[in-house]
Structure formats: C-alpha cells, structure tokens
Amino acid sequence: MSPPASDLFSVKTIPGAGRGIIASRDISEDTTVLNSEPPVAHVLFREYRKEVCAHCFLYDRGRTLRVKDHDTGKVFCSASCQQEWLVHTGEQGRRAWQDLHHLIQTKSKSGKNSGGISLTDHRPDIEDVDRRWEKAQGEADEYVRTRSDTSNALDDTGRKQAKGAVASSTDPDIVGYLLSGILYHDQQPDRWREAVMTLAMHDEPYATTHDLEAHCNSFVQLSSSMPVSLLRSCTVQVCRALAAVSSHNAFGIRSGGEDGEEYMGYGVYPSASYFNHSCRPNVAKQRVGNVWKFWVTKDVRQGEELCISYLGGDEKDLNVRQRRGHLREVWGFICECARCQREGKASQDGG
Ligand SMILES: [Zn+2]
Numbered sequence: 001m002s003p004p005a006s007d008l009f010s011v012k013t014i015p016g017a018g019r020g021i022i023a024s025r026d027i028s029e030d031t032t033v034l035n036s037e038p039p040v041a042h043v044l045f046r047e048y049r050k051e052v053c054a055h056c057f058l059y060d061r062g063r064t065l066r067v068k069d070h071d072t073g074k075v076f077c078s079a080s081c082q083q084e085w086l087v088h089t090g091e092q093g094r095r096a097w098q099d100l101h102h103l104i105q106t107k108s109k110s111g112k113n114s115g116g117i118s119l120t121d122h123r124p125d126i127e128d129v130d131r132r133w134e135k136a137q138g139e140a141d142e143y144v145r146t147r148s149d150t151s152n153a154l155d156d157t158g159r160k161q162a163k164g165a166v167a168s169s170t171d172p173d174i175v176g177y178l179l180s181g182i183l184y185h186d187q188q189p190d191r192w193r194e195a196v197m198t199l200a201m202h203d204e205p206y207a208t209t210h211d212l213e214a215h216c217n218s219f220v221q222l223s224s225s226m227p228v229s230l231l232r233s234c235t236v237q238v239c240r241a242l243a244a245v246s247s248h249n250a251f252g253i254r255s256g257g258e259d260g261e262e263y264m265g266y267g268v269y270p271s272a273s274y275f276n277h278s279c280r281p282n283v284a285k286q287r288v289g290n291v292w293k294f295w296v297t298k299d300v301r302q303g304e305e306l307c308i309s310y311l312g313g314d315e316k317d318l319n320v321r322q323r324r325g326h327l328r329e330v331w332g333f334i335c336e337c338a339r340c341q342r343e344g345k346a347s348q349d350g351g
C-alpha cells in the first residue's frame, strides 16, 4: 500500500529532497488526489479523553461524549462508532486497552510524581538511546518471564511489578501511542513492513532524556501488562520505530480539521507522508473522521510536484527567515521552496 498508488501522480526521488509526489498528468483545481488510510499509530491526549471519539475523533466543543466504555476508559460519539472501534481493535486489543486503563488509574490514584524535567536535560544521542533501550529490554524480559504463558490476565505478582514499572516517568500519552502502533503491527505485520518501516526515520527522535526514559518505561509497562498473545508485537524494535517515525510523519489531530484551535493528538498516516512541504502549496488537506483528504487548490501541470504546507495556523504569516527557522527546527530541513527562494533573495537585496 505504500507508496500510495494513483493514476494522478507517482512517487519519485527528487534530487536533494528525498521522495516527493509528482503529477503524472494535468490535474484541474479542486480534484481530490488522495484519501489516506486511518492512522497506523495515533494518540488522543489524555486531557481530551472524555471529549474526543476514540474511533472517528469527533470533538463536540468540549462536551463529554455520552457513549463510554468503562473498562477501557474510551468514549465514543455514538454506539455505532463504539461498535466499529471494537471490530477494528479486536478482543485482544480491547483487553490490552483495558489492562492499560487499569494501570494508569492505579498509578494516578497512588499519586506518584513522574519526576520533573531537569533544566540540563539534553537530546540523547544514538549511543544513549541504544544503551537505554538495551536496559529496557532486560527489564521487560524479567517481567515477561514471570508471567504465565497460559493466563492472559495479570496476576498479583505481575500487577505489583507493573506498578513498579509505572512508578517512574511513564506518560499515558506515550504509552497509548505505543499501544496503538503495537496493535497495528500485530494485526497487519505485512503492511507494517511496507508502510511504516519504509517511512523516513529520525535517528535521534527523543527530545530529552526524560522523553527517552518515558518511552522505555512505557515499553516495560506494556510488556508487563499486555495480553500474552500480543507480546510478539510488543518489542523494542516496534517501539523504537514508532518513535522514529512520529517526528517527521505525524499529522496533528485538531478539532476544526486542519487549523482548529484544539490540538487533541496526532497520528501517523503513511500514504500522506509522501507530500513534501512548500510555503506556497498546491495541495490542501482536511481531516475527515480518522482519515485525511487531499485536493489540489489550483490547476497543476503534468510533472509538477504536489506539495502541502507543514505550517499550521499563524505560522504561514511568518517571514522567510522565521519560516525557515521554524521548519528547520521542527522538521529538520531548510526550505528551498519557490516562495522562500524569492523572498530570501528579496530580503537580501533589500539589505
Ligand atoms: Zn465517533
């Protein structure tokens, strides 16, 4: 499924810019060029857990949604969304969410602090990352060994150990993001290989050692609590890939579609990640439920690149220097789009 197939465009290697989407014929304004698949991994932030439908991401101006699954803590906009979520998630998946919900609740009741962020915290390099994950693997192995192969439920010992794992800095949003990806991996291992492992990966995806710590602890926590049948997908490799793809392939899930005021979470949509950025894009996007729709906003000639904007809201109004600075910081590239080249030159000429 990845790269996306279409008779309107093809994915090509662009000198100096990785891969990009090139129109394979003239496309007229307003033509839809891509409907993405649902996210392969996503998170709805915990502060929105009562307000956003776990299936279709509907947000009703902050109202608490009525349909609630008390075992998993998920809410839905309707009974049919709940039903679809169940079908999509499967019985094992639901059980995994249930175990996680239980652990997070236990944790918040125990009132343990997740540990402050040190001011001297830094972005861990690849060696730090390797070393920390190796330690997490050892810890997870311990937990997995003590669990009975026949029982899917967590026994008392397992629960105690899991509590130990969550006592340190574990973030419910990180652990939820990882679980969603682990379930996807478990259900669709082939598509995982084709769609996720071929995405651009960030070498050093953890912004701080605190962040790295939280990812590793989340993995250990999941290893200790997840139904045994899912453990084959709860691996260091899967969790590291999920972090590595999130920084450069995730799309924000916002309340009003693209530029809504509420930033409710984010998701990884492989087919949509092939669009490069332009500060004057010819493709617009909108979230429709849990998928994205992309269409051209002007007539496009065969051979032209189809680009979206990675800038959100007010960021579009930044001047060229600020825009380039922001894109370099967040996305790791120096924008050389036509608009930046023209405005960059103009600002140089003007002194
Ligand atoms: Zn819904």
Ligand SMILES: [Zn+2]
Binding pocket: 278, 279, 280, 323, 335, 336, 337, 338, 339, 340, 341
């Ligand atoms: Zn630009």
